[in-house]
């Protein structure tokens with residue numbers, strides 16, 4: 001397990017194959033569950049399988065969060081912790097809590113994993129003593145809320161070298177996701193001995209905002225999801241752990257279209273990014289540096305490209321100028337055109353629908369592996385959002 005860049009050869013990645021949790025989405029709840037449409041579940045699964053296959057065919061090992069979770073749940077401490085996490089919800093009240101506890105205790109690990117991900121609908125549990133809460137609950141409400149955004153494994157954990165940061169998610173609909181990723185890293189034998197760099201009780205940071213620009217340099221988007229306090233905390237942690245010397249805090253518009261830094265900028269080569277042209281030249285960065293344990297030094301904002309090149313010790317951070325007219329650029333940004341996942345330097349996965357952006361990438365010498373995402377994209381996330389790299393070849397010893 002090791003990640004020190006965005007682009008060196010990808011060896012192992014964690015994905016989440018979408019399942020019954022997507023079937024919970026309705027026109028009544030899709031906004032609060034952060035989806036812009038109601039996905040066709042079977043087609044979303046086909047698209048996701050093709051994404052996984054594209055990665056495997058390039059030699060990448062694909063781990064599935066759902067399988068890791070089921071395996072983790074055969075560890076008694078993990079089972080206790082995850083069950084307790086669900087039962088802690090105050091809205092359950094004592095009677096319903098007791099019924100849910102009994103229900104969960106009866107499930108074998110595979111089914112329990114499914115319940116933790118897909119949630120539990122009112123109809124699925126028929127408690128003999130649900131009490132007032134169950135009786136008064138609307139039939140369309142959930143006893144345990146589903147986690148459709150688990151699909152975007154990028155956000156709930158981030159590897160920085162050999163450590164993993166379990167993040168602190170800002171949106172209510174996603175908070176419970178990190179109880180699952182945290183348990184996987186703590187209890188699954190595959191991750192035994194991994195040191196946790198960050199945890200969900202800390203200030204908000206989401207993985208989509210974190211870019212490992214170079215082995216000692218992180219960029220952290222600050223906007224709708226990651227707060228300045230979250231960026232400061234993560235900077236402190238990575239610097240003290242000797243994982244970075246510089247962290248760039250990059251303000252992004254607090255809007256749904258640009259919810260994470262990776263919706264406007266991703267790396268496609270060791271010294272190149274693809275960037276949403278409408279922001280490319282006015283993105284700024286505050287530079288945070290320190291010696292481990294010493295106070296953080298904060299330098300006033302400068303153009304992002306300049307601050308990044310300096311921190312990365314390169315002459316120039318190339319920007320693949322998609323050169324698109326503002327309307328096409330806006331359409332393709334919305335459909336995650338800038339959200340590419342690098343499999344290796346100059347080789348990335350992208351949604352096929354972003355025809356112009358992909359053509360420009362190819363003109364710039366970047367090979368593009370196209371996947372379809374008509375259904376997957378309805379949650380507003382592309383190949384980078386849907387993947388959590390766990391191992392890449394070290395860039396440091398190239």
Ligand SMILES: NC(=[NH2+])NCCC[C@H](N)C(=O)O
Pocket residue numbers: 033034035149152154155171174207208209259260262263379380381382384385
């Ligand atoms: N890294 C990303 N850009 N993730 C996209 C997450 C999309 C998800 N529906 C949300 O609103 O949270």
